[in-house]
Amino acid sequence: ETKMQMKPFMEALSQLGWPGVTRSEERMNVFSSLDAFGCGLIQPTDLAWLDRWSVPEWLASEPDHDAWAKLKELFVTTYGHPLRAWRVALDRDSSNKIAWSEFQTACRKVHFHGNVGGAWRALDADMSGYIGMREYDPPSEALLTSFK
Incomplete structure (x- = not known):
């Protein structure tokens, strides 16, 4: 050995x-x-x-900002507003962050067939494995914090 x-x-x-x-x-x-x-x-x-070890798709992907733009557009088309998409499709457990599994589920729900891992990495720049509201949609985050 x-x-x-x-x-x-x-x-x-x-x-x-x-x-x-x-x-x-x-x-x-x-x-x-x-x-x-x-x-x-x-x-x-x-x-x-x-x-x-099975490497998660997001960990092996390069950031794909075009894929994220298409996915975000699909969320807005489906849910009317990024904040509604966050509440209804992405952060279903109200943890104020989304995990990879939640993101994948939301992508399937809106029938997104693009680069899911790349879209995730466009948001999760620090590769923490989670996406917060600020990463997902800064204007929605600003709107929510204005209530505090």
């Missing part, structure tokens, strides 16, 4: 073309996150879960 310290592991990632290899903080975060036992070594068992 092969074990690798940080330097050879980063050299391997560099050969594979990982762009984070040039940034010290990212190198440390990746290595310490993958070093399951905190022993300063990466071993095959630390990486085995990656073979089973």
Whole structure:
């Protein structure tokens, strides 16, 4: 069983073309996150879960602002206003944020067949995995906060 310290592991990632290899903080975060036992070594068992991991579509997508514009237009056509679409189709649990699964469901509901992952990423610029009202529709967010 092969074990690798940080330097050879980063050299391997560099050969594979990982762009984070040039940034010290990212190198440390990746290595310490993958070093399951905190022993300063990466071993095959630390990486085995990656073979089973199903990458969510939004995480593997590039932001697609055109797809978001088309989807938003479809929401407005269907619901009359972005805020109504938020309340009726997107944030159905009133959590003040939408998760990827809620977004997918809303896209299916309005029969959007475009780049769903790219539309999500156009909104979730910080890749937090959630979209808030401010990201979704700033004018609606301003309208709501005006009541406070």
